[in-house]
Amino acid sequence: MSTTRAHACIALTPQDVERWPDTPVAGALASGWAGSRSTSLRLPAVDRAVPVCRYLTRLWLDQQHLTDEGVRHTTLLIITELATNAILHTSSTVITTSLQQNRSHLRIQMRDQGTKRTVKHWHGNSGFGRGLGIVANCTRALGTHVGRDGCRTVWATVSLTRRPPGPQA
Incomplete structure (x- = not known):
């Protein structure tokens, strides 16, 4: 884990995630974010x-x-949906979540390696597939960007003010 006042980065190994919270990294996190307005979480792409x-x-x-x-x-709904999508719908080995706060909003990003899985999932029924629609309805903005390297970043903006969600003029 490396930390600066501007940005904190946390990278967990598959072993850290599997043993969570019984991993040395878990204990160090409480003080690691003090003063940091943004963070990145790099995690293995496992359930x-x-x-x-x-x-x-x-x-x-x-x-x-x-x-x-x-x-x-x-924020937790968005994190759950974006992480789940990155794990289930790509063959990524790593996902990276970024959180950044300013005075009016919180920006949430989920980056995956962008390759599609060809395996059929057990959840192929109509009870699934509505998550991004739900996310879109509770955010100020939602979008995606695919880089030249094929990596995909899905981002959402959550208002920190009392205005209702949705596009703002």
Whole structure:
């Protein structure tokens, strides 16, 4: 883990994620984000990474003193959806979440390696596939960017003010 006041980066190994929270990294996190307005979480693209990513996001929100339950709920919903999509719908080995706060909003990004999986999933029924629509309805903005290297970044913006979600004029 490397930390600066401007940005904190946390990279977990597959072993860290598998043993979570019984890993040395978990204990060092409480003080690691002090004063950092942005962070990146680099996790292996495995199912177990989703609750770890939620936990780390919740801890970062605490460090940022973001206590509004609406903001917290929305942020955790977005993190869960984007991490799950990156793990289930790509053959990525690593996913990277970035969180950045300014005065008016929180920017959430999820980067994967962008390659599509060809394996059919057990969840091919109509009860799945609505997550990004739900995310779009509770964010200020939602988008995606595919880099020249094929890596995909999906981003969402959550308002930190009391304005309703949706595009702002």
